[in-house]
Amino acid sequence: MSNRCAVIGVGQTKYQTRRLDVSIAGLVREAALRALQDAGLTFADIDAVVIGKAPDLFEGVMMPEAYLADALGAAGKPMMRVHTAGSVGGSTALVGASLIQGGVHERVLVVAFEKQSESNATWALSTHVPFSASLVVGAGGYFAPHIREYMRRTGAPGHIGTLVAVKDRLNALKNPYAHLRIPGIDRKTVEATPMLWEPIRYLETCPSSDGACAMVLSSEAAVTGTPAWVHGTAMRSEPIFRAGRDTVSPQAGKDCAADVYRQAGITDPRGELDVAEVYVPFSWYEPMWLENLGFAADGEGWKLTESGATALDGDIPWNASGGVLSANPIGASGLIRFAEAALQVRGRAGEHQVDGARRALGHAYGGGAQFFAMWIVGSEKP
Amino acid sequence: MRSEHVLEFPGGYTRTTGPVIGRFLTELRDARLVGVRTAQGRVLVPPLEYDPATGEPVTGEWVPVGPAGTVESWAWVGTPRPGHPLATPFAWALIRLDGADTALVHAVDAGSAKAMRPGLRVRPRWRAERAGHITDIESFVPEVTGMVAPIRLTYQIQPGEALSRFLAKVRDGILLGGRCDSCHAVYVPFRSACPQCGTPITEEVELPDTGTITTFAINNLPDPRAPEVPFVSAYILLDGADVPMIALVGGVPAHEVRQGMRVRAVWVPEAERTASMANIKWFAPTGEPDVEL
Numbered sequence: 001m002s003n004r005c006a007v008i009g010v011g012q013t014k015y016q017t018r019r020l021d022v023s024i025a026g027l028v029r030e031a032a033l034r035a036l037q038d039a040g041l042t043f044a045d046i047d048a049v050v051i052g053k054a055p056d057l058f059e060g061v062m063m064p065e066a067y068l069a070d071a072l073g074a075a076g077k078p079m080m081r082v083h084t085a086g087s088v089g090g091s092t093a094l095v096g097a098s099l100i101q102g103g104v105h106e107r108v109l110v111v112a113f114e115k116q117s118e119s120n121a122t123w124a125l126s127t128h129v130p131f132s133a134s135l136v137v138g139a140g141g142y143f144a145p146h147i148r149e150y151m152r153r154t155g156a157p158g159h160i161g162t163l164v165a166v167k168d169r170l171n172a173l174k175n176p177y178a179h180l181r182i183p184g185i186d187r188k189t190v191e192a193t194p195m196l197w198e199p200i201r202y203l204e205t206c207p208s209s210d211g212a213c214a215m216v217l218s219s220e221a222a223v224t225g226t227p228a229w230v231h232g233t234a235m236r237s238e239p240i241f242r243a244g245r246d247t248v249s250p251q252a253g254k255d256c257a258a259d260v261y262r263q264a265g266i267t268d269p270r271g272e273l274d275v276a277e278v279y280v281p282f283s284w285y286e287p288m289w290l291e292n293l294g295f296a297a298d299g300e301g302w303k304l305t306e307s308g309a310t311a312l313d314g315d316i317p318w319n320a321s322g323g324v325l326s327a328n329p330i331g332a333s334g335l336i337r338f339a340e341a342a343l344q345v346r347g348r349a350g351e352h353q354v355d356g357a358r359r360a361l362g363h364a365y366g367g368g369a370q371f372f373a374m375w376i377v378g379s380e381k382p
Numbered sequence: 383m384r385s386e387h388v389l390e391f392p393g394g395y396t397r398t399t400g401p402v403i404g405r406f407l408t409e410l411r412d413a414r415l416v417g418v419r420t421a422q423g424r425v426l427v428p429p430l431e432y433d434p435a436t437g438e439p440v441t442g443e444w445v446p447v448g449p450a451g452t453v454e455s456w457a458w459v460g461t462p463r464p465g466h467p468l469a470t471p472f473a474w475a476l477i478r479l480d481g482a483d484t485a486l487v488h489a490v491d492a493g494s495a496k497a498m499r500p501g502l503r504v505r506p507r508w509r510a511e512r513a514g515h516i517t518d519i520e521s522f523v524p525e526v527t528g529m530v531a532p533i534r535l536t537y538q539i540q541p542g543e544a545l546s547r548f549l550a551k552v553r554d555g556i557l558l559g560g561r562c563d564s565c566h567a568v569y570v571p572f573r574s575a576c577p578q579c580g581t582p583i584t585e586e587v588e589l590p591d592t593g594t595i596t597t598f599a600i601n602n603l604p605d606p607r608a609p610e611v612p613f614v615s616a617y618i619l620l621d622g623a624d625v626p627m628i629a630l631v632g633g634v635p636a637h638e639v640r641q642g643m644r645v646r647a648v649w650v651p652e653a654e655r656t657a658s659m660a661n662i663k664w665f666a667p668t669g670e671p672d673v674e675l
Contacts, residue, residue, distance in 0.1 A: 020527055060533050128607070131541035131549060131658070137605050137615060144599030145617055152597075152641055152675070198600035198612070239577035243567030243624035 002101035006227035007342035007377060009039030009216030015179035015327035018117040019210040024061065025071035028113045031212035032072055035109065039216040040224050043073025046216070047105035052082040052092030052112040053331035057124035059115050072111060084237070086139075087279070088112060089213065089334025090364030090373030094233045096217045097375070101230075106222040113212035114329035121208060121330060137197070140205060140282065142368060144197035146247045147284040151199065153248065156287060156302035158199070164283035165190045165204045165325060167311050172322025174312075174351035179209045179327035204283040204325075211329035213336045220381075228342035228377040231359065232263030240368040247369060253292040256372040260361075261294070264376040269361070270295045270309075270316045273376070275344045275354040276361040277337035281324045286310065290318075293363065312352065320344065320352040334364025338375055345379040402431045405444065411514040415448040415506070417482050427482035428516075448479035450525065453502040458495040468521055473498050477522055489521040497524060544574040544583075549657040551588070555649055559623055561585040567624040591647035593620040593665070594673045600636045612636045618645060618665055629659075633666030642672035 011034025013019070019027060028051075036042055049072045056062045065081040072079070084091040089112040096110035122138035150156065169185045172178035182189065185203075193202035218227070236252035236259070238245070245251075257269075266272045278293070280286045290301035295316060304310060310318035319325070321340040324333050341362035343349040349357075359378045365371060399407060402418055406429050409416045417427035418440045424433070425445045432439055456475040462468055467489040475498075476485035491507070492498050504522040512518035541549060544560075548571040551558040559570035564581035570589055575582055598616035601608065607630070608615075614636050617626035631639055633648065645665035655661045 060531065122603075126605070130539050131545055137599075137601050137603065141599055141601055141603075141615060144601075145597035145615075148599070148641070149597040195600065195602055198602065200599075241569075241625050242576075242578040243562075243565070243569070244578075245625075 003103050004220040005097045005100040005230040006218050006223050007215050008218045008223055008225050008227050009035040010339045010343055011035030011038060011214045012177045013211045014177055015209040015211035015329055024115055025068055028068055028111050028212045029071050031214040032109060032111055035214035035216050046073060046107050046109045048078040048099060048108050049074040050080055050082060050092050050096040050108060050110045052088040054114050058121055059118040084366055084371040086330055086366030087334050087364040087371040087373045089332050090338055091235055093335055093338040094235055094373055097230055097233050100217050100219050106219045108217045110217060111214040112332040112335040114331035115210045116208040117210050140197035140200050143282055144200050148199055150248045150288050154299045154302060160287055160302045160305055161204050161283040162187045162190045163305055164286040168319050168323045168325040171312055171320050171352055172326035175321045178322040179207050200282050206281040206324045206328035209327050209329040211332055213332045213339050215339050226346045228345045229381050231376040231378045231382045232260040233375045234259035236372045238370050240370050248288060249292045250369050253372045256374050257293045260374045260376055273359050273361050274357040275317045275320055277340040278318055278363040279324055279334060279337055279365050280319060286318060317354050320354055334373060337364055338362035342377050345377050400431055402429050407514040410518045411512045413508050415479055416444045417447045419443040419445055424483040425481060426484050427479050428486050445481060447481035450503060450505045451477040451479035453500060453504060454478055454485050455500060456498050477504060488519060491521040491523050544572050548572040552659060552661050553655050553657045557589045557591055557620060559587040559589045561587050568622060569625055570620055570623045570627060589620045589622050593618045593645060595641060595643045595645055596626050597641055598639055614639050630664040632664030640672060642675050644668045644670040
């Protein structure tokens with residue numbers, strides 16, 4: 001049995017296309033200081049710092065752990081960097097949690113960030129290394145074929161992705177930190193936007209954002225304020241190319257979900273969880289992950305989306321915050337999911353609060369859907 | 383009939399500055415900005431001998447201001463004239479220097495009108511040789527808010543043994559795969575170890591250049607490796623292989639590509655072949671019936 005771990009502070013920056021008013025150090029400090037303020041603490045109360053960011057080419061910062069140690073109050077303390085592509089924010093939270101659960105530290109600050117405006121993610125993902133036998137064009141170019149295969153397998157009607165794109169952006173209107181704010185967005189708005197990587201339309205993709213997110217994690221003895229208790233944590237990975245790999249519903253995602261549910265004692269995620277923050281950077285990944293994470297049977301995820309079950313007033317709201325579709329500082333996006341899950345069970349989600357949320361799922365995935373990180377947090381001690 | 387007539391007092395008129403403007407210009411010559419305080423406590427920049435609001439004399443108190451200031455409003459000059467302070471497009475702006483209560487008019491060299499806005503923070507660019515004149519400030523320029531950090535890494539990349547073996551065969555028009563000694567899955571391109579079970583792969587398998595499109599994207603964003611937009615990037619499962627390759631599909635309109643479609647590699651002429659996947663222009667439909675996926 002591991003020691004109990006709680007989230008006692010959450011800090012976010014406003015996510016937007018360009019934060020020209022702050023340096024990277026200023027950006028991460030903004031999130032970190034807000035998290036500390038939420039916990040009623042200062043840098044002096046922190047034992048160790050864990051930082052995550054997107055791959056180095058994304059904004060050309062190779063060693064954030066060295067560059068940002070003093071900006072995050074880590075002088076004289078352990079500082080480490082986590083690196084699991086797009087899922088890195090989730091993995092960063094889990095590495096921080098493991099330091100508490102293992103009894104190594106009492107309070108850990110976890111931070112993740114991205115300043116997409118300083119470069120271009122599609123460039124960073126399409127560097128055309130010599131001798132490569134592959135043709136991948138950015139994240140959308142990579143994921144579009146798997147979405148197409150999902151649609152073929154399940155016979156899902158073409159408007160399902162549109163429904164998610166609208167739902168998450170309507171939720172974003174209730175989240176002051178969200179990047180995309182499109183008042184009055186509806187299916188027509190989304191369907192009027194061009195196909196980028198067919199079957200993915202422009203408004204079915206995530207924006208490029210600048211932003212940072214931070215959490216203060218604590219042992220049971222060191223809790224201050226309102227805690228969100230960690231009920232389960234899991235990470236899984238798998239090779240991007242292997243024979244028999246199901247790229248629509250990767251085994252690593254299923255295994256990760258099974259592990260985290262087992263730890264939290266959950267057998268029916270749709271019935272037993274109150275809200276989920278799931279990494280959905282392209283709208284169709286909602287029905288795909290509904291199946292991968294066991295909220296719906298194989299082939300049935302799109303029906304759940306269509307029924308409105310995942311809307312803010314549905315029985316299992318997904319991405320009440322607006323999700324990755326409404327703000328995507330890539331390196332931070334996973335941590336934001338984990339932090340939003342914590343905010344929900346702490347009753348601190350503001351206008352997008354799901355009434356009475358007691359247990360919430362935070363989820364992140366990355367690479368070619370080959371890295372998965374998940375946690376379940378609850379308002380009560382595990 | 384028309385004749386040009388120039389009216390210019392030889393050497394230029396002189397202007398006696400008086401004590402207040404004289405002090406301002408003297409400080410300016412020393413690259414300092416000062417204002418004068420009125421009886422009401424306001425700081426005038428540029429200074430006057432009197433408070434323009436009340437007509438009262440100003441106090442004798444001089445106040446350092448700036449050097450930074452804030453643009454209150456501006457007008458863009460797209461085509462500067464000979465008498466203008468700058469030869470390139472610039473803004474005339476009302477600039478309130480930090481510590482001043484009034485704005486002065488000066489030029490802002492912002493590069494483009496898009497860079498101008500009320501609230502823009504600017505600083506003076508001083509001339510090296512100053513004479514005690516408002517043009518001792520050549521112009522104002524925006525404060526530094528960002529910089530470019532060029533990074534260029536040059537690598538010498540070697541393809542490694544397994545990929546070299548594959549590419550050598552590609553030069554001969556052959557797609558080389560490898561069968562895992564343990565799980566018997568066939569991987570293409572040829573690789574030295576099975577990504578699933580880690581077992582070394584020793585058995586080479588020459589695969590045909592035909593296969594089936596399992597799934598694909600229609601890309602509407604340009605890519606240097608694709609001849610046009612839209613283009614199709616597809617997962618192609620070569621006959622006899624257990625993992626698909628991602629490759630370009632051509633010879634068919636993008637919207638006629640189907641999952642299950644049979645395709646064959648279109649090779650560049652033999653004389654042009656190198657040890658590279660560029661040997662395959664793209665995969666084109668064979669015309670065989672689609673495969674049930």
